[in-house]
Amino acid sequence: MKHIESVALVLPAFNEEKDLPALLARIQETLTGQNFRYEVIVVDDGSKDRTAEIAREAAQTMPVTLIQHGVNKGLGMGLQNGLVAGMKAADAVVVMDSDNTHDPIYVMDMVSELEAKGVDLVIASRYRPGSVIVGLSAFRKLLSLGCFWLMKTLVPFRGVRDYSTGFRCYDSTVLKRMAQTYGEDKLVEETGFVCMLEVMLKLRSIGATASEIPYTLRYDLKAGVSKLRIWRTLKRYLVVVNRYRGKRAPASPIASMTPGAMTGTTHERKVA
Template sequence: MKRIESVAVVLPAFNEEKDLPALLARIQETLTAQSFRYQVIVVDDGSKDRTAEIAGEAAGKMPLTLIQHEVNKGLGMGIQTGLSAAMKVADVVVVMDSDNTHDPIYVMDMVRRLETEDLQLVIASRYQPGSVIVGLSAFRKMLSLGCFLLMKTIVPFRNVRDYSTGFRAYDSALLKRMAQVYGEDKLVEESGFVCMLEVLLKLRSIGTKAGEIPYTLRYDLKEGVSKLRIWKTLKRYLAVVNRYRATRPEAANIVAQQVKA
């Protein structure tokens, strides 16, 4: 059993003044008393509202670092900045959405799985028994399920069902190995929502050991407007799958080991 002493929570944020305060309060309430040290890294991606100000105020009350992009670069670049910074300061990096749809209570389950099992990545999955989705339209649920079935068929990843969720816990050693293979500035290259699929397929290519936990996705708590553009995202999904589907995990893993050596 490995001991995890520190966890960095990465929050890529763009115009999240309505939802960020409640999420930060919940993170502080949930993680303060845990056995591991935690810190929050808010990546403000060129917001035009009070997102950066809210994060700055919270930094006086909890362990929080604010990183700002001068202009909006997209979700992918927000995650790229957050992963690059967080993997250097913590044993585990947790990425969450900043719109209050993810409950930090599940961070403890993720950390426990990483500590007690031979895993490098734990995903909060919508497709595990016991998972619940609250406040999402039937159309969006059907679309998500269709994407899951398609991904599972053409780019199977052992023990992974949810390819697009933004709620994940990464072993920092895994991210550093990924950086060796792809470059630290190319952990994430897609700018939009499809970046979550891109990261997962890159991790698949280097032989990552992954697991999932069930969770409740709370769209009913989200006050801000959704930034997802469905049909544009679907086109990018297909482009990313075509780029990585032919990548053999075993071959890429050999490359990763050579780089590591």
């Protein structure tokens, strides 16, 4: 049974000044005093609002690292930089949406599942018995269910039902394995929301193991507007599935990793 001593929470963020303060406060309230150390990594993807300022303010009272993109580069690049920073800082990396739809109370469940099952990845899944979706339209629910059946048919991944959720807990060692296979700068190559599927299929290609937990998705708590472009995303889904459907990882590593250690201090990085 593995033991997780440190967790990095990666929050890709673009114009999230309405939702980020409540999420950071909830993270601090929930994770302070747990049996693992935590650090929040906010990746501000060229926001035009107070997203970066909010992260800096939070860093005065909790362990927050801010990574800033000079211009908006898309969710994929935010996830890319967050995963690289997270896997070097902690034993496990939890990725969450920054719009307050994911409750950090489930972080403990995911870490416990990662430890107990010994898997590489734990997913907070919308499609497990006990899961609840609050505040999402019937059309979006139907669309999500259709995508679920398509993924299970075309790219089956043992233990996985939810291929596109942004709420996941990765063992850092599997991210480093993926970096050795695809390159540290190519963990994520898609720019939009389909990057979540891309990461899943790359993990599938290197033989990663996965488990899921049920959770409640709270769209009713989201104050900001949705940035999802549905039909554009669906087209990219099909492109990515076709690319990775029969893919097996390259045989030789093309990048080397140097594990880092969590220091508990806050710092800030700017990415051009």
